[in-house]
């Protein structure tokens with residue numbers, strides 16, 4: 273269950289599929305699931321492989337770079353712990369999986385499909401997280 277910290281940032285949900293993903297942020301690793309049967313990467317975490325339906329997987333670290341597939345600038349309603357306008361990007365990582373991430377601190381007017389970005393690990397209060405920054 274997601275909780276809100278004293279300063280307002282959402283704490284991550286906790287379950288057997290997601291815990292490794294958030295634990296990776298503590299060590300500044302971007303981990304995704306890799307199916308041990310067919311090798312397909314998947315993100316966000318899920319119980320089974322969308323390619324072969326296997327329930328077996330292992331965590332795999334991504335390199336942390338990719339390009340903007342799409343983006344949106346959030347204005348309303350307010351998001352806990354973020355100020356508006358709040359740019360967000362859907363990024364195709366170099367390994368092929370897509371991740372949605374905050375781009376707070378980036379001028380929304382500069383967002384552009386295809387622009388190269390990299391992961392930056394941040395702390396939002398007590399919560400280890402990531403956001404995207406331009407390369």
Ligand SMILES: [Zn+2]
Nearest residue numbers: 307310321324
């Ligand atoms: Zn598979």
